Structure formats: C-alpha cells, structure tokens
Amino acid sequence: MKWPFQRKQPIVAPVDPAPSDAPRTTLTTVVARSANFTGDLALTEGAAIDGTVEGSVTLHGDAVLLISPTGIVKGRASAARIIVYGLIDGQVSAASLLIRKGAKVSGKASYENLAIEEGAELSGQVSKTPSDEANVLPIDPLRAPRPAETFARMGAEPIAALR
Numbered sequence: 001m002k003w004p005f006q007r008k009q010p011i012v013a014p015v016d017p018a019p020s021d022a023p024r025t026t027l028t029t030v031v032a033r034s035a036n037f038t039g040d041l042a043l044t045e046g047a048a049i050d051g052t053v054e055g056s057v058t059l060h061g062d063a064v065l066l067i068s069p070t071g072i073v074k075g076r077a078s079a080a081r082i083i084v085y086g087l088i089d090g091q092v093s094a095a096s097l098l099i100r101k102g103a104k105v106s107g108k109a110s111y112e113n114l115a116i117e118e119g120a121e122l123s124g125q126v127s128k129t130p131s132d133e134a135n136v137l138p139i140d141p142l143r144a145p146r147p148a149e150t151f152a153r154m155g156a157e158p159i160a161a162l163r
Contacts, residue, residue: 033070
C-alpha cells in the first residue's frame with residue numbers, strides 16, 4: 001500500500017494561538033481522508049480525523065480532537081477539547097466543545113464550555129457538566145486553529161509517484 005503523503009514531523013496546533021507562550025498540542029494521529037476506520041481509538045495525544053471513524057474516539061489527558069470538514073465520527077467522541085468542522089453523530093463529551101460553521105453534531109452532547117459558530121448545527125440532547133479539571137482552558141472560537149493551518153504544520157508532501 002502506498003501512502004499519499006509522507007509526514008516529516010507531527011502536527012503541532014496551538015490551543016490558543018494568541019499569546020506567544022500558549023501551550024501547544026501535538027496532533028500525532030491522523031485518520032486520513034480516504035480512511036474508513038471501524039473500532040475504538042484510545043489515545044493520549046491529540047488527533048485529527050479527516051476520514052470516517054465508526055466506533056469511539058477517546059483522547060485522555062488535555063489532548064485536542066480535531067474533526068476536519070471531511071471528518072466523520074459515528075459513535076462516541078471524548079476529549080478535553082474537541083473542535084468540529086465536520087460531522088459527529090452519536091455521543092460527544094468534552095470540557096471545551098467548539099462547533100465551527102458548516103459542522104454538524106447530533107446525538108447527546110455534554111460539555112463544560114461550548115461555542116457554536118453561526119451556520120453550525122447542534123441537535124439532540126445537550127447538557128452542561130460541572131468542571132472536573134480546573135486547569136482546562138476553554139477554546140476561543142475566534143482564535144482556534146483552522147484545518148488548513150493545522151495540516152500545513154504537518155509538513156506533508158505528496159510522494160513523488162503521485163505528483
């Protein structure tokens with residue numbers, strides 16, 4: 001199997017890019033746009049979903065889960081911070097949940113901090129949960145990383161045979 005991209009380094013996304021000393025999150029796992037994954041993912045570092053996941057995606061610790069505009073999660077998504085540009089159909093649990101313009105989240109959503117851009121959709125059962133982690137920073141919707149910025153940091157180049 002040939003991979004369409006070779007990654008030179010992990011993706012690094014700022015949690016809040018405004019301050020120069022902002023903490024950064026490494027997105028070390030990427031489900032490619034053409035991938036259809038069935039099963040459960042349990043990770044300790046950040047992840048970007050560009051393809052389809054049927055099952056659960058659980059990120060432990062202070063990791064960021066980024067669902068790109070082509071990303072789909074059918075099942076459960078759980079992380080300290082979740083940024084959605086694509087689709088989540090199922091159960092969502094996050095300390096900070098940011099739903100971007102054009103994104104759709106349906107099912108059951110529980111959150112501590114919630115931001116929904118105009119043009120985004122959230123439907124189903126929605127509930128605010130009390131803070132379990134005092135050190136979790138909310139995501140500022142105006143400063144959260146965009147997919148193009150995030151994936152550009154990946155340093156991916158097409159394999160010569162596919163150019």
